[in-house]
Amino acid sequence: MLNACPTTINFDVYQPRNPKASAYYRCVEDHFEQLEAVWDERYQRRFGFWRPYVMDVIQRYMDCGDLHFGFARVKCEDCGHEYLLAYSCKRRHFCPSCHQKRVVEFGEWLCEEVLKHVPHRQWVFSIPKRIRIYFLFDRKLLTKLSRCAWKVLNLYLTQAVPYDDAKAGAAVAVQSFGDFQNFHPHLHILVTDGCLYNDAAFMVCPPPDTSELEKLFRYEVFKMLKAEGKITDCKIENMMNWHHSGFSVYCGKAIWPQNEDGLANLARYIIRASFSQERMKYVAAQDSSDGIAKVIYESKDGKTSKTFEALDWLAQLITHIPNKGEQMIRYYGFYSNKSRGLRKKAGTDDEVPALIDSALSRKAFRKNWACLIQKIYHVDPLLCPKCLGSMRIIAFIEDQQIVKKILQHLDLWHVKRKPPARANDPPTQAIIIFDDSSASDADAYLIDADRTSLRLSTGYPIETYL
Numbered sequence: 001m002l003n004a005c006p007t008t009i010n011f012d013v014y015q016p017r018n019p020k021a022s023a024y025y026r027c028v029e030d031h032f033e034q035l036e037a038v039w040d041e042r043y044q045r046r047f048g049f050w051r052p053y054v055m056d057v058i059q060r061y062m063d064c065g066d067l068h069f070g071f072a073r074v075k076c077e078d079c080g081h082e083y084l085l086a087y088s089c090k091r092r093h094f095c096p097s098c099h100q101k102r103v104v105e106f107g108e109w110l111c112e113e114v115l116k117h118v119p120h121r122q123w124v125f126s127i128p129k130r131i132r133i134y135f136l137f138d139r140k141l142l143t144k145l146s147r148c149a150w151k152v153l154n155l156y157l158t159q160a161v162p163y164d165d166a167k168a169g170a171a172v173a174v175q176s177f178g179d180f181q182n183f184h185p186h187l188h189i190l191v192t193d194g195c196l197y198n199d200a201a202f203m204v205c206p207p208p209d210t211s212e213l214e215k216l217f218r219y220e221v222f223k224m225l226k227a228e229g230k231i232t233d234c235k236i237e238n239m240m241n242w243h244h245s246g247f248s249v250y251c252g253k254a255i256w257p258q259n260e261d262g263l264a265n266l267a268r269y270i271i272r273a274s275f276s277q278e279r280m281k282y283v284a285a286q287d288s289s290d291g292i293a294k295v296i297y298e299s300k301d302g303k304t305s306k307t308f309e310a311l312d313w314l315a316q317l318i319t320h321i322p323n324k325g326e327q328m329i330r331y332y333g334f335y336s337n338k339s340r341g342l343r344k345k346a347g348t349d350d351e352v353p354a355l356i357d358s359a360l361s362r363k364a365f366r367k368n369w370a371c372l373i374q375k376i377y378h379v380d381p382l383l384c385p386k387c388l389g390s391m392r393i394i395a396f397i398e399d400q401q402i403v404k405k406i407l408q409h410l411d412l413w414h415v416k417r418k419p420p421a422r423a424n425d426p427p428t429q430a431i432i433i434f435d436d437s438s439a440s441d442a443d444a445y446l447i448d449a450d451r452t453s454l455r456l457s458t459g460y461p462i463e464t465y466l
């Protein structure tokens with residue numbers, strides 16, 4: 001499989017990141033306990049009840065890539081070179097490293113397994129400020145919002161292709177955030193620019209009139225909110241009279257199937273993270289003139305920035321953490337799970353991939369992860385940095401006593417300020433954490449072949465423990 005990877009990369013020695021040095025990490029570490037403590041009083045009215053799952057996400061992020069919580073040993077089959085691989089938290093949106101991996105994984109999977117070789121377009125559907133709060137307090141409505149948009153798009157696309165079996169396909173991604181992490185639910189949709197019909201044919205649609213679609217979308221959303229008991233006829237009537245409806249429908253340029261990069265970029269864009277570490281600055285309480293910690297966040301175009309109290313910024317940020325198992329992407333029409341399943345059964349489609357959160361997609365990901373990580377970080381985790389031989393995972397070390405012994409032996413054991421929260425939890429998946437920085441202490445995480453043959457202080461070779 002590795003041979004299938006691009007080979008133009010300069011295979012350097014690994015540079016595991018030092019996540020705890022980042023401004024973001026320090027901001028989280030300084031405030032997460034206080035955030036929970038003051039939530040009810042300070043944020044509940046604005047952002048809804050405290051979600052205990054959020055604390056799980058935060059704590060796992062803080063342990064992500066930390067060797068103290070266990071690791072895998074990876075060894076070169078040719079020269080015996082070995083290093084330790086820390087576990088990752090795999091939590092969406094909150095952990096920048098894990099989210100970024102998911103973004104690449106998703107882009108690859110969507111383009112290869114779901115989207116057909118036909119033209120596509122990106123659509124963006126958004127809703128007025130006044131009704132956003134319903135979606136914050138009741139996240140299930142986000143699914144219904146996806147369906148409203150699909151209904152409208154599907155109507156337009158199937159109307160334009162006059163065959164009974166015409167079918168459009170869409171991947172609808174919910175994004176809950178605006179430029180400054182404010183709660184701003186909207187939909188990014190990658191949809192076929194026409195319909196498939198008669199088994200193998202595809203007909204392109206005429207250019208759309210977005211204002212027509214906007215009216216339909218508004219109608220569907222009001223209907224849905226009314227059925228859910230959120231708004232009354234009176235309020236709908238009032239909002240219908242607004243000069244600017246606040247609803248908007250944007251339609252991007254058509255992307256032709258030959259433009260594979262364009263499509264892959266778009267696929268990645270629709271599940272991008274709610275914030276960018278590069279755009280944030282953290283001023284800790286002790287460095288702040290008024291003694292209150294701050295986050296200064298720059299807009300996407302770099303032209304403006306906003307200063308938040310760090311606690312307020314974090315409170316806002318966690319509203320974008322999806323609930324456990326909550327799907328942020330849905331597939332409709334020709335791309336629905338059901339359609340893909342039927343085609344698979346009939347042998348008319350390639351292997352059917354599961355949703356991004358399911359076990360199967362993780363399996364599919366593992367198959368490709370070396371290749372994918374190479375694309376992001378320009379290194380190949382399963383390629384030996386010394387001899388370019390192939391490496392494999394030879395053991396998972398989870399027992400806290402053994403973890404401690406090995407790390408102490410390698411002088412990598414550092415007493416943490418906070419005790420390990422969940423030492424007995426099973427690890428999720430072993431993965432290497434990299435970044436592009438060339439941290440001078442990066443090599444500290446590497447074990448070279450000579451050192452592994454050393455004996456622990458008890459006199460046993462390291463293998464005795466494993």
Ligand SMILES: [Zn+2]
Nearest residue numbers: 076079384387
């Ligand atoms: Zn080697």
Ligand SMILES: [Zn+2]
Nearest residue numbers: 064089095098
């Ligand atoms: Zn993580």
